[in-house]
Amino acid sequence: MRQLTQTGWMHNRVRMICASFLVKDLLIDWRRGERFFRHHLVDADIAQNAGNWQWIAGTGPDAAPYFRVFNPTGQGQKFDPDGDYVRRWVPELASLPATIIHQPSAADPGQLVASGVILGETYPTPIVDHTRARERALESYKHALA
Numbered sequence: 001m002r003q004l005t006q007t008g009w010m011h012n013r014v015r016m017i018c019a020s021f022l023v024k025d026l027l028i029d030w031r032r033g034e035r036f037f038r039h040h041l042v043d044a045d046i047a048q049n050a051g052n053w054q055w056i057a058g059t060g061p062d063a064a065p066y067f068r069v070f071n072p073t074g075q076g077q078k079f080d081p082d083g084d085y086v087r088r089w090v091p092e093l094a095s096l097p098a099t100i101i102h103q104p105s106a107a108d109p110g111q112l113v114a115s116g117v118i119l120g121e122t123y124p125t126p127i128v129d130h131t132r133a134r135e136r137a138l139e140s141y142k143h144a145l146a
């Protein structure tokens, strides 16, 4: 969100991860995300923005299967293996090694202290547990589609 609000642009991969997190981890209506992106994107396009949000949300004409839930940590580890993207936009975590930078809450407390990261103070604790949020999303979709 910092890259989006500061530059008006994000790579497609990051747009997909953010959209999946909002809609499936937080169960927030895709239209709120679509509106926020439309307000900030330099390439904002009504059709492409709404079409891509609905693809992620599983509500559009060419939707991704609803059970496809992006794992933010796994995506970070796969597409930003060295953690440079995180260091660029989340300087609070810049001193963390690549092994823990995508999920500081799962790291050994000693490693965090050694890097000056204090969860809940210098960096927030997670707002959702992704595994539980994913299960909740799948249950919600199944219920809505029943």
Ligand SMILES: Cc1cc2nc3c(=O)[nH]c(=O)nc-3n(C[C@H](O)[C@H](O)[C@H](O)COP(=O)(O)OP(=O)(O)OC[C@H]3O[C@@H](n4cnc5c(N)ncnc54)[C@H](O)[C@@H]3O)c2cc1C
Residues within 6 Å of the ligand: 010, 011, 012, 013, 015, 016, 019, 037, 038, 041, 043, 044, 045, 046, 048, 049, 050, 052, 053, 056
């Ligand atoms: C949630 C979400 C919202 C998006 N909102 C927009 C938007 O408002 N405007 C927009 O132009 N794109 C949108 N996209 C599509 C895509 O992210 C951007 O087109 C692309 O990231 C722009 O960067 P680029 O020009 O370097 O793309 P490149 O990867 O270089 O692609 C070149 C061009 O191809 C087209 N393109 C590439 N990927 C897509 C795609 N998934 N869907 C449609 N067209 C694509 C675009 O016109 C893009 O400029 C969105 C994607 C997601 C997941």
